[in-house]
Amino acid sequence: MMIATALPTGEECPTGLAPIRVALAGNPNVGKTTLFNSLTGLHQHVGNWPGKTVERAEGSCRCQDRSLAVVDLPGTYSLTSHTAEEVIARDYILRERPDVVVVVLDAANLERNCYLLAQVLELTDRVVVALNMLDLARSRGYDISPERMAKALGVPVVPLVASRGEGREELLAAVLGVACGSIQTHPSPINYLQAKPTLRELEHLLAGRRLQGYPASWVALKLLEGDAEVSRLVEAEVRPGLAEQIRDLLAQHEHEPAVLADARYAWIAGVLAAAMARPARSVVTLTDRLDHLFTHRYLGLPLLFAIFLGMFAATFRLAAPLTGLIDYGMAALASWTAAHLHWAPAWLSGLISAGLIPGVGGVLAFAPIILLFFVFLGALEESGYSARAAFVVDRLMHALGLHGKAFLPLLLGYGCNVPGIMAARILENRRDRLLCILVNSLIPCPARVAVAAFLVGAFFPVALQPVIMGGLYLLSLLMVLAAGFALRKLALPGEQSPLMMELPLYRLPSLRNLGLLTWWRLVAFLRKAGTVIVAASVLIWALSTFPTGHGPEGTWLAGLGRVLAPVAGLIGLDWRMAVALVTGFVGKEMSLAALGVLYHADGQALATALQHQITPLVALVFVVVQLLYVPCLATVAVIRSETGSWKWTAVAVAYPLLLAGGLGALIYWGGRALGLG
């Protein structure tokens, strides 16, 4: 393989020192994560950046007896401060000062990709370019010479096919060379033309200031660009007189920010002129043909629904046996423990076999569905289809004050609110993300629907059942729209952010990427939600067990039910149903189990018992309330970790509760007024 600059001999680097710190930067969808996985293999850890809901992947690898610590920076198009990802990437490069920054470029989309490279070179000159997907670029008719590109850029350029691991060793050698100084980089400077005098003047004004460790030349660039964060920093760090001087200077040159972008693209054009030959005519590619289909004016939407219907069907079809197996295993384990703990006091054996084990089982039962959703979601994301889905549904999402990208998180909510809320990360700004998370609380997951289906089956004639179930879905959809409207007016004002996204080339998802991504997301979920769910299961067990000796009616849980009874009574529910709603908070399907215990019946017998105790109207009230009232505990745990705010978590719990109560009252008293029940 060719390497664009001289290879280091390896002896120049002393061994046994601190690991070389390498950061991977690049646009989204350029194969950065594939490269990261190919470099680090299983020696990696995925968590969050401190205080941010942006994934942070770190790993290590060895090359020529040196160990390298690799950080995968979030994929960004630029290094401004408009998204959390951009701030993380630039702060890491500026503050943590990695030994080498590897900028991964998509060779098939070089011009736009180089914009980020230009901005990275404004921060540091210790850069190695990884030129990925050169094969794809060739198939589109681009002829790119890595050697000439390296010469034009002044930094090493290593061609890669990350998906096949090709070029890995050459890249590591170049990284090592730059880190140890055996390869000297001399990045070709960007000519800022008319903006130059202003930049020089700003630099002069800033010279000698502390600026929190940021270089003055970069701060000057960002000031001229009108970067909000850097402007705040400067206001805080320099004396007021100087700040005023800087403001005046910027006001005189307010047309220059555009010059900077032009200067970068002019620099890019220069580099590409030396390194790349474009095809005379554009080649019709697979992406063109697939896009013609998937973004088709009439076929786009039906195809989208077919794809997602298939995804849901496959998820539940594949998850059902796994969930069944886990349930069966946990039940067997519980009865085995109960049988073998006869020597222990009743409370201890109960705690383990009726509290702890079902709690752990409850968490594990989530795993197959969430795992499969993550796999499908990752595949849609990697293949490039999810951007097309966002395009196709963009207009429908305007009804909610969101754009097309919010579709996926909301749709996933119909499978399980947990991955739905976690998927809201793809939205760029906080308002959209919060709105998407908050309305997700109202989307009925299959567990809520299962409870509804049981009661509807017990109380209404067969012919009416599909109508009622359909009506319930429609009702929840209306509530989502109404909540979206109300939240926008009351809590989350702000303009709808416009849709602006890349439609990446289609490609086959890599199984290795999918596997690793899914694994880390699942671990994150189990760690966050797991402990909460187990603790709550034990609590519910204790409430429903003690004090012993008075039957289910004598427990604390029943006592709680009686306390809630006057409130529940306002919408026609008795204390048992109040208890069922409380237990349903832990896991929606548990409300049926609670009703079973309280009515001393199970399955069909429970249906009969309920028919004798409550009217269809009350049953309908219960169904509607439990469909909407609160997100389950796992969902609340995820809302807390994704919003990072107890206030918004409280809102996400409180407003559906009020909404459900209000609707319940409306149905109950409306029904009574109409002479039903």
Place this chain on the structure above:
Amino acid sequence: MRWGHRFRRKEVEASAAGTLAGVPEGADAVVRGVAAGSGLVQRLQALGLTPGTPVRVLSNSGARPLIVEVRGSRLALGLGMARRIQVEHDDRHGPTDR
């Protein structure tokens, strides 16, 4: 308000003239400017849309976001966004590829 719909449509078309939203499918145009705050302008810059950039409109139904080709990459832009991007477009030639 029987004519409301038709009226609104006309209004939209008027506001689309001279902007990317008014460029028919298959036609080429050159970006002249962006009427938006510096945040949006910078995001567009990073995606390759700067004054002087040639763009080709791959899809524009007037009701959905546009798909445009810019500097070799493909972007979806909401209609609201497309109406803020001023372009120069020679509509005498009309759509080229359809």
